[in-house]
Amino acid sequence: MAKKAPLPDSALELVARRFAVLAEPMRLRLIQSLFDGEKPVNALVEATGGTQANISRHLQTLTQAHLLSRRKEGLQVFYAIADPTLVPLCELVCGSLEKQLTKQAGVLKR
Amino acid sequence: MAKKAPLPDSALELVARRFAVLAEPMRLRLIQSLFDGEKPVNALVEATGGTQANISRHLQTLTQAHLLSRRKEGLQVFYAIADPTLVPLCELVCGSLEKQLTKQAGVLKR
DNA sequence: TTGATATATGAGCATATACTCATATACTTG
DNA sequence: CAAGTATATGAGTATATGCTCATATATCAA
Numbered sequence: 001m002a003k004k005a006p007l008p009d010s011a012l013e014l015v016a017r018r019f020a021v022l023a024e025p026m027r028l029r030l031i032q033s034l035f036d037g038e039k040p041v042n043a044l045v046e047a048t049g050g051t052q053a054n055i056s057r058h059l060q061t062l063t064q065a066h067l068l069s070r071r072k073e074g075l076q077v078f079y080a081i082a083d084p085t086l087v088p089l090c091e092l093v094c095g096s097l098e099k100q101l102t103k104q105a106g107v108l109k110r
Numbered sequence: 111m112a113k114k115a116p117l118p119d120s121a122l123e124l125v126a127r128r129f130a131v132l133a134e135p136m137r138l139r140l141i142q143s144l145f146d147g148e149k150p151v152n153a154l155v156e157a158t159g160g161t162q163a164n165i166s167r168h169l170q171t172l173t174q175a176h177l178l179s180r181r182k183e184g185l186q187v188f189y190a191i192a193d194p195t196l197v198p199l200c201e202l203v204c205g206s207l208e209k210q211l212t213k214q215a216g217v218l219k220r
Numbered sequence: 221t222t223g224a225t226a227t228a229t230g231a232g233c234a235t236a237t238a239c240t241c242a243t244a245t246a247c248t249t250g
Numbered sequence: 251c252a253a254g255t256a257t258a259t260g261a262g263t264a265t266a267t268g269c270t271c272a273t274a275t276a277t278c279a280a
Contacts (some may be wrong), residue, residue: 020133090111096195
């Protein structure tokens, strides 16, 4: 979806799907937790306060989207961040939201 | 959701909501169309092939999220991009998807 | 004021998706 | 092999959201 050449619908579908994968607080929690480094499922369950089943399902979604990687070690499965764009993506959105909230706060202060 | 200090749930909710707003092909089409510059609703309806009612609703969502701005001029309402992070956001996702598809294509070629 | 045009909005319907429960599957140890 | 542990998955339910239809609302000119 570059500013220059318009992307075809098929590409926009993929982009939308990427955003959809990230449009879930629990998944963002998992991603944030993995910014500290690779973790096994049980650690992610503890870190996020979700149920094991739910976390497992979200991890599946993120892995299928190639945002996370996974490796087995005995009984445990470790997940890690696989896509380097996750950091700047989140930073951009946080920056934008911060500006908005700051602007709104300014309006209320008057 | 910086890599350094973990964001509270309330912030992750906001971030997720931002991604959710972008997780819709029709909305991305509108955004892409507006990368060319400000446009009235009817032009956006033509550019995207959506119904007027549906486009209007999507525009409302994007405007309420402060991603678009709007101004009236007689019978017409003009919309424009209001958030500068939209361009880098889309570029990041496109870049990531391109890499993935290239990698997948490579795997298939073997 | 009426009629035409442009856009926004109420209401209803269909579908996707998140969450949970239960348990299947995989791995390890005695 | 049985039992225990860790994780994935099938199935069902509730809810959010996209889309459409109809029309309300806003604007303008005659």
